[in-house]
Amino acid sequence: MDTARAAALSLIREVTENGRLLPEVSDKFLSPLSGPERARALRLALTTLRWKDRADRALGPHLRMKPRPEVLNVMRLALCEIYVEGAAPHGVVGAAVDLSRGTERGKGQAGLVNAVLRNVLRKGPEAWEALPIPHLPKWLRKPLVADYGKAAVAAMEAAFAAGAPLDLTVKDDPERWVTQLGGTVTPTGSVRLARQGQVSKLPGYDEGAWWVQDAAATVPVRALDPQPGERVLDMCAAPGGKTLQLAAAGAEVTALDISEGRLVQVRENLDRCALTAEIVAADALDWQGGPFDAVLLDAPCSATGTIRRHPDLPVAKTADNFPDLFALQERLIDRALSLVKPGGRVVFCTCSLLIDEGEEQVRDALARHPGLTVEVAPLALPGIDPEWIGVEGLRLRPDYWPELGGMDGFFVTVLRRPTGDDDSAGGLG
Structure with missing residues (x-):
């Protein structure tokens, strides 16, 4: 056999x-x-x-x-x-x-x-x-149609069926790596390979010149815009692509995750890429640290934006755990705001297509925290269409860049804690 x-x-x-x-x-x-x-x-x-x-x-x-x-x-x-x-x-x-x-x-x-x-x-x-392009299951298709309409969902389904190319985040000189590896540079600066092979055998892997990361997944750190020497918390860090971005920018990074096992990969990639970060295995809701200049919260979510690469997800899962996920995201946003300095910024993102895990979370956070603001200017990045940016943040979809092979679905927003705020104000404790 x-x-x-x-x-x-x-x-x-x-x-x-x-x-x-x-x-x-x-x-x-x-x-x-x-x-x-x-x-x-x-x-x-x-x-x-x-x-x-x-x-x-x-x-x-x-x-x-x-x-x-x-x-x-x-x-x-x-x-x-x-x-x-x-x-x-x-x-x-x-x-x-x-x-x-x-x-x-x-x-x-x-x-x-x-x-x-x-x-x-x-x-x-x-x-x-x-025969028709494969449809999403009803538990997911119905809310997406309600949020985006049938035409947009059909375009997403076509992107899911096409699969995903391999994107790399390089430390420097993307054009050099396009020459060595083949492919192209995406509008946001990732290297998108023309063909896939065994990642660990590709030029530049052993010397840590790059790491695998979908182009859309790089946007949250670009929006946070970490500066050399800034203290930044990567709040749900594993598998670590954003931790590597933050460290490569020169920030003093604390990579926090509840899973010790998943942090092993973060450590390995930091070592391979000759980058440094403090690694902490703890529950973000209980961990005491900070205050930080900035916090990146890539919150646990339905991961519905990643189906191009994970077609098992809509087959294996249902919407049964959505309420628990939404509630956890609310608590993590509140915790992130308590760990950032007054006047500091929190980038909240999810690799989800559901409005409940993006725009609705921002609206609820603004209602819970008087004085909290959304900053959209940091989202106006190279390669980002201004029409993708709304009042709550940036919405990326798998059907964007269809001529390039699409991108993962993401929601990204930049929240600014009020200057002069303290832990007792606005429910930030």
Whole structure:
């Protein structure tokens, strides 16, 4: 049996049948494989999860009843490998039959797998291409349509289906790294690679000349505009891309995160890039520190802006934990304001497309804290369209830069604590 395909199927099943995210289960199924096999298995899993909706539409007319989940996933994987990855149909169908036989409940349905896949393939690739772009699940699509309208959501879905290029934040001279690595410089200054490979094998990795970070994710630190010597708190720091930006700008950075395990990667990247920051593992709601000149709060959120790179998210998750997330974000904003000096600035951001995790949080914070203000001037950065900036902050969407390959969805705002304020004023304690 093809070990990469088998591992991909296991990953797909964990997401679709058990509601697990890929980072939670990848090590279990990928660690026994060689480097090339790991990369192929992960690519197949991501491709299948991204195009699952279209695969289901293609399979539907040929199924009298919905097959067992493991059998359905075998057929999804096969169709996506053929039509998206461009694999030879004959070999993929044979492998799908073997995969079905290798599952506990799919042994008796190998014939069904073979027949259904061949019936779909008889219609040709034109039938596949004529099917709609994969839709987001209703739990996410409905609020996004309410916030942005159907046309904008359709454009986002097209961006999600296209996937994401690899962006790098470089310490200096982006054009030099474009020459060495290929690609282009985004309007915001990131290096966007023309093709992806094993990141650790790329020129500049070992010497710490750059780190992987979506172009949109660099904007919050650019808006904060850290100055050399400023004391800056990166409040929910892991996985650390923004910590590296702050340190590279010369700020005295404290990288705070509740997860000691996730901070390991922050330490490793700081060491690799020869940058320094104080690393603190603690709950931001309880930790005592500061005051700081500035605080960067990249708050825990639904991560709905990152589906280009994480197609497992809308499959595995639902809206059940949204109220708890929204409440946590409110508490973290209040805590960030208490840790910054009077007159200091707090950059609040989320990699979410939901207004409740962006604009609405700002409106609520202004109501809770008299004298607190939003500053939009720092958001007028190179590469940022002025139309993306509203009174509450900057809204970035996956369908922006369509000719360049899009960007992650983000909300970014700059909050200014009143001068002369103290912890007892405006509920900042």
